[in-house]
Amino acid sequence: MEEDNGLSFMEILKVIFKRIWWVLGATAVGLLIAVLVTQLWYNKRVQFFEVNYEIVYPDSANGKYPDGSDLLASDAISLTMLTAIRDGAYSTEDAEEFKSIDVEEMLTEDDISISEEITQTAGGGIKRTYKLTVSAKYFTSDAQAVSFIRTVAAYPVKRVNSIIDTKEYGLYFSVYEDAKSYDAKMEALLSQKTYLESEYTKLNNYGSTVEVNLASLHNIFTAEQQQALTDNITANYYVYDTESYKANADTREKALRAQQEDNSNIIKEEVNKRGDSNPNEANTNPYDQIIADLVRKNAEIENEILAIGETKTAIEKYTQEGTDEYKAKQAFDAQLEKYRTDLSTATEALKAVSKTIYGDNSRVIFATNKIKRQGGTGTIVSALIGAVAGLLVSAVVVCIIDLPKYKKRKLAGAGATEPEAKPEPETAEGVEKEDKSKND
Numbered sequence: 321m322e323e324d325n326g327l328s329f330m331e332i333l334k335v336i337f338k339r340i341w342w343v344l345g346a347t348a349v350g351l352l353i354a355v356l357v358t359q360l361w362y363n364k365r366v367q368f369f370e371v372n373y374e375i376v377y378p379d380s381a382n383g384k385y386p387d388g389s390d391l392l393a394s395d396a397i398s399l400t401m402l403t404a405i406r407d408g409a410y411s412t413e414d415a416e417e418f419k420s421i422d423v424e425e426m427l428t429e430d431d432i433s434i435s436e437e438i439t440q441t442a443g444g445g446i447k448r449t450y451k452l453t454v455s456a457k458y459f460t461s462d463a464q465a466v467s468f469i470r471t472v473a474a475y476p477v478k479r480v481n482s483i484i485d486t487k488e489y490g491l492y493f494s495v496y497e498d499a500k501s502y503d504a505k506m507e508a509l510l511s512q513k514t515y516l517e518s519e520y521t522k523l524n525n526y527g528s529t530v531e532v533n534l535a536s537l538h539n540i541f542t543a544e545q546q547q548a549l550t551d552n553i554t555a556n557y558y559v560y561d562t563e564s565y566k567a568n569a570d571t572r573e574k575a576l577r578a579q580q581e582d583n584s585n586i587i588k589e590e591v592n593k594r595g596d597s598n599p600n601e602a603n604t605n606p607y608d609q610i611i612a613d614l615v616r617k618n619a620e621i622e623n624e625i626l627a628i629g630e631t632k633t634a635i636e637k638y639t640q641e642g643t644d645e646y647k648a649k650q651a652f653d654a655q656l657e658k659y660r661t662d663l664s665t666a667t668e669a670l671k672a673v674s675k676t677i678y679g680d681n682s683r684v685i686f687a688t689n690k691i692k693r694q695g696g697t698g699t700i701v702s703a704l705i706g707a708v709a710g711l712l713v714s715a716v717v718v719c720i721i722d723l724p725k726y727k728k729r730k731l732a733g734a735g736a737t738e739p740e741a742k743p744e745p746e747t748a749e750g751v752e753k754e755d756k757s758k759n760d
Contacts, residue, residue, distance in 0.1 A: 331726070336715050346714030367456040367693045369465050373473050374449045377480045377682035379522040381446035385476075386483045386678070393436040393450055396475045399427055410471050410478060418468055421458050431455035456693055466691045470684075477682045484678045489671045491515055496660060500561045502553050505656065506546060512663050513541050516670055526677045533669050540662045552652055556645070557627070557634035566635060569628050576628075580621045583614045590614075 336343060375391075383391045395401060402423035408415030426432050432454045439447045452473055459465035492515065496508035520534040552558065559565045594607035638645035 332719065336719065343714045346717075368453055369456060369469055369691055370451065370453045370694055371469055371473065371691050372449060372451050372687035374447065374685040374687075375476050376685060377477060378526065378677055380448065383446075383448070386480060386487060391448075391476060393434045396452075396472050397427070397432050397434050399423070401475060402427065402432075402472070405468070405471050405475070410475065417464065418471075420460055421464075421468060426455070426458055429455075431458065462693065465693075469691055470686075473686075474684050477684055480682050481675075481678055484674055487671075487674075489516075489519075489667045489674075490664065493660070493664065493667075500564070502549070502558060502560050502656070505560065506549060509541055509659055509663060510546065512667070513537065516663070516666055519670055519674070523674065523677055526681065529673055530677075533666070533673060536669075537666050540666060541659045545659065549652075549656060556638070556648065556652075557631040558638070558649060558652060559631060559635060562635050562639055566632065569632055573625055573628050576621045576625050580618050580625075583618050583621075587611050587614050587618075 379386075380391070385391055404410065406418045406421050406423050408417070408419075411417050432452075434453075435451045437449045437451075439449070441447050450473070452469060454465070454469060454472075456465060459468065490512070492508045492512035495511070496505050499505040499508055516537055517534065520530055520537065523530045524534070590607045590611050594611075634645070637643055638649035640646055
């Protein structure tokens with residue numbers, strides 16, 4: 321098809337084809353540039369890595385770490401944690417693996433995010449799942465990105481096991497050691513036993529070892545044993561800090577005597593007030609009540625004063641070496657210390673079984689084993705776009721340069737091959753003019 325004073329499509333293609341190597345070269349360059357720009361610049365800014373996973377460890381359903389602190393999803397992507405990961409705190413093989421990652425910019429630009437979803441399982445349990453998303457532009461390779469993401473996701477599990485490894489299970493032993501009375505020491509041991517039982521309760525679904533250890537714990541420092549110690553203390557007036565008791569006993573006794581005397585004086589006053597009143601009137605009742613309370617209080621004071629005296633006498637006996645009282649007191653202290661030792665052994669057993677159970681049952685469960693880039697433009701698509709762009713640009717350039725020349729040559733060739741004009745046909749008038757011209 322051809323237009324007046326124009327060129328056909330085939331002629332245009334003919335002009336372009338004469339520069340075919342230029343066109344192919346430009347197409348290849350466009351393809352290469354498009355692929356490089358897409359993969360090295362554009363995709364790095366729009367592509368991201370995303371992973372879904374679940375965190376599981378003993379008693380994870382309550383949303384707490386083993387030390388009682390809250391399990392917060394945002395902790396894993398805090399600046400402190402990401403900085404520690406970047407600096408190799410959680411890298412087992414290569415501490416320099418994440419040095420090139422700009423975690424400050426990652427947080428500032430909101431290029432990393434994490435969300436938590438809590439659902440109830442069919443069995444009535446709690447399932448916690450997380451979605452972690454990170455921009456791809458911060459990583460030098462997919463391998464580095466995957467390793468970084470897995471390290472961030474695994475942080476809570478690492479923290480759980482770190483807490484278990486460093487946890488102080490003997491919480492109340494220091495209270496026991498610092499206590500200045502037998503009652504306080506016994507209360508500390510009871511608190512320690514209660515704590516161990518509560519910790520074992522969290523692990524009661526993790527095998528027979530837990531059941532055996534818990535059964536053994538129930539036989540240590542039983543309620544009967546505690547009562548026996550209490551009865552022994554009461555019957556024998558045992559005091560743990562005897563020197564301090566003796567130093568304060570006289571002062572305490574004087575204070576009690578003074579209080580007893582004051583109460584007696586108030587009783588006399590109340591008796592006098594009651595005596596002036598009509599016994600049949602209701603307002604005599606308050607006097608009787610006050611008198612009764614003070615009489616009871618003085619009786620209690622008298623018992624305490626007697627107990628102080630008995631205690632001082634007992635102290636003199638059981639602090640004197642060689643006496644039967646001394647031997648009995650030593651046996652009592654040894655029994656109390658044995659309960660402390662038994663609970664200490666039970667505490668070490670809990671620590672060992674906890675480390676094993678948490679180590680074997682704390683993990684991150686990823687929804688998929690492969691973590692891939694998402695978003696951006698594929699290599700084939702970008703190559704096609706680049707090739708088409710290169711082809712079109714080169715074709716236009718060739719047309720701009722060569723089409724005018726081609727058109728000019730075409731027009732010149734058309735003028736050179738134009739046929740000569742035919743002579744006009746002869747007429748009578750023409751012949752007459754020609755003859756006249758010859759005669760002249």
